[in-house]
Amino acid sequence: MGRVNRSFVLVIFIVLFTEFCIAQDQDIKQTLENNGNFTRFLQILRKAQLDQEFAGSRTKLTLFAFQNSAYDQLSLERRRKIDQLSQIDAQTFIRAHTMFKREFQLDNINGAYLEDKSMNGRPLYFSKKTESNFNFQGTFGATLYYVNGAQINNHYKNKYCRNGYLHGLLDVMHVPIADSAYMYLSQDNKDGVNEPTRLFKKLVDSLTLSYYDPVLAMQKIDTTLTLFVPSDKAMSKIPSTYRDRLEREEETLYKVVYAHIIPGQAVFTEPTVHNHGFRDGYPAGSNTKDNRVIIRKPNLDHVYVNSLRVTAEITNGNLTCRNGVVHIIDKLLGYVFYSVREEISKYARQFDQIINRANPDIVKGLTEQSQTTVFVPTDEAFQNIANLPWIDLNTMNQNITNMN
């Protein structure tokens, strides 16, 4: 019996050893081909015709390759963009995913954040997040790694190949543009994301020399920032009179633009935990309170950002550029342009009608810019109380009149 057991162990050992040798014997391209989960990425690799760099073992490389499942999650527009890459663009794509003459393992990321460069000089921003909850698999405190906001597959990382290391990606990362965040503003299509942001650029450009430093921060390519950018669609929701007014009020505009900037770091949506706050770009002063830019993730599907009293949704995030990352949002941060009264009439018509019947002084108070905070019952709330027999909405206005 002992003998059988021993030969069994030996056989297992030989099998494992052989597997190990085979794995080592393959270069990165062969490893991708034999796995089967990387056919979409391989199409780009073949189109790029970078066989010099990618076959054989002479040059050591580290490659980040997205898996087919990541491609399948993309919008039609982004898939089409990937399918139609020219050879030159395919080369740019592959090189942006490659560290040249480098053997990079994820253990090299010591802190929570690390900046590095790909072989064509595009940034690679690494972040690390430790899960603090049990999930369905029961794993506790698993460490997750991200590159340019794309999650690295924990079950397919640090793959040792003859010519370097391979890491599988669960998301397709945006190829960083070679230009600054500022230059990104005037590109209508941002890596397969059709989101013109020219109105925000126009706003930013109206800052004159003495208020120019947020614009310089967007332009400088040797520092890093996170920039939230309202889309043209978001900006055109603001009546043009309010936009024009903001362009003229430089002091306010300066604060508003800085409310859109997290300096010194590329903050991506997935590695950031719910309610994490960052100082905005506005210079710290003795008598000013720091404004915090807070990332909110109340559920799995939506990511929000709150800054200077406004909360916006990130509609297209993680667009990487030479000096950081750009997130497209659906509102201008930091500019409360509607009076309280206008907000009420938009969101709670029933309450609005009651105010219409109220004392003119109250109406005036709500309409003029002031520190008024009103807790507005929504139409739904009114619906609920309207069904209660002892509530008469028509007489409620008398009590509102007595409110002050």
Ligand SMILES: *[C@@H]1O[C@H](CO)[C@@H](O)[C@H](O)[C@H]1NC(C)=O
């Ligand atoms: C693809 O990935 C899954 C896990 O993500 C793995 O179980 C499977 O074996 C992989 N496919 C191939 C062909 O290696």
Ligand SMILES: *[C@@H]1O[C@H](CO)[C@@H](O)[C@H](O)[C@H]1NC(C)=O
């Ligand atoms: C980037 O940001 C968006 C938010 O718009 C999010 O849905 C997406 O999953 C993020 N990740 C990547 C890798 O793009």
Ligand SMILES: CC(=O)N[C@H]1CO[C@H](CO)[C@@H](O)[C@@H]1O
């Ligand atoms: C209609 C209504 O609810 N009226 C109330 C308004 O408030 C006074 C007290 O200030 C009550 O006595 C009324 O019943």
